[in-house]
Amino acid sequence: MKRPTHSLSRRNFTASGLTALATLGLSRLSLAQAAVPAGKSVPPEVEKTNVAVVNDFCAAFARKDLSKAVSLLADNCTYRPTQTRPPVVGKEKVADTIKGFLERGAEFKVLKTVVLGPLVLNERNDMIVTANGPTRTFHVAAGLFFIENNKIVEWTDYVIQ
Numbered sequence: 001m002k003r004p005t006h007s008l009s010r011r012n013f014t015a016s017g018l019t020a021l022a023t024l025g026l027s028r029l030s031l032a033q034a035a036v037p038a039g040k041s042v043p044p045e046v047e048k049t050n051v052a053v054v055n056d057f058c059a060a061f062a063r064k065d066l067s068k069a070v071s072l073l074a075d076n077c078t079y080r081p082t083q084t085r086p087p088v089v090g091k092e093k094v095a096d097t098i099k100g101f102l103e104r105g106a107e108f109k110v111l112k113t114v115v116l117g118p119l120v121l122n123e124r125n126d127m128i129v130t131a132n133g134p135t136r137t138f139h140v141a142a143g144l145f146f147i148e149n150n151k152i153v154e155w156t157d158y159v160i161q
Contacts, residue, residue, distance in 0.1 A: 041117070042117035042118065046117070047115045047116075047117065049150060050115055050117075050118060050119075050120050050145075050147040050150075051113055051115050051120055053072055053120075053145075053147050053150055053151070053152065054113070054120040054122060054143075054145045054147070054152070055110065055113070056068065056072060057069055057072045057145075057152060058108040058110050058122070058124065059108075060072075061101065061102065061106050061107050061108045062107045062108070064102050066095070066098060066099055066102055069095075069098050069102075070091070070094075070095045070098065072150075072151060072152055073091050073094055073095070073151060073152050074091065074148065074149070074151035074152060074153045075090075075091050076090070076091070076153065077090070077091050077094050077151070077152055077153055077154065077155065078090075078094070078153075078154050078155070079094045079097060079154075079155045079156070080155070080156040080157065081097070081157055081159075082157055082158070082159045083156070083157075083158045083159070087156075094155075101128060104128050104129045104130075104131075105127070105128065105129040105135065106126060106127065106128045106129075107126070107127045107128075108124050108125075108126050108127075109124060109125045109126075109127070110122050110123075110124050111123045111124060111125065118146055118147050118148060119144065119145070119146060119147075120144075120145045120147060121142055121143065121144050121145075122140075122142075122143045122145075123140065123141060123142065123143070124139075124140040124143055125137050125138070125139055125140070126138045126140055126157075138159050139159065139160045140157045140158065140159055140160075141158050141159070141160045142157075142158040143155070143156075143157050143158075144156045144157075144158070
């Protein structure tokens with residue numbers, strides 16, 4: 001019997017990636033919810049605030065406002081630019097990375113946002129001027145942000161080019 005062959009489409013890649021994100025995010029969420037009494041969830045106003053933090057952060061790129069973007073980072077934050085790169089660790093190093101993006105004219109266009117307690121997931125198009133000149137758009141299928149005390153503690157982008 002001949003076995004069917006499967007190719008990896010963008011849709012399958014995205015679905016697999018989002019499943020992995022949900023699994024990773026939910027394990028982190030479980031830790032965060034351990035501090036919440038049983039039967040209670042994160043209040044809607046906290047989720048609204050978490051979305052506002054991420055939206056303010058993304059909007060700072062369009063304004064080239066480095067100080068605003070950095071002010072929304074926790075001191076112990078980490079940033080993973082793509083699923084295939086190691087994380088940048090610490091507020092100062094993440095700030096340097098953001099500064100490089102802003103110097104290259106980076107702008108984030110948020111397409112969709114989903115929140116689950118301390119996790120904010122957005123789909124974006126990131127426009128960045130490349131080293132050799134032209135502006136390139138990167139489709140971020142999932143920008144995953146973990147928010148704690150109104151600050152971004154972890155930020156990972158899952159990019160489809």
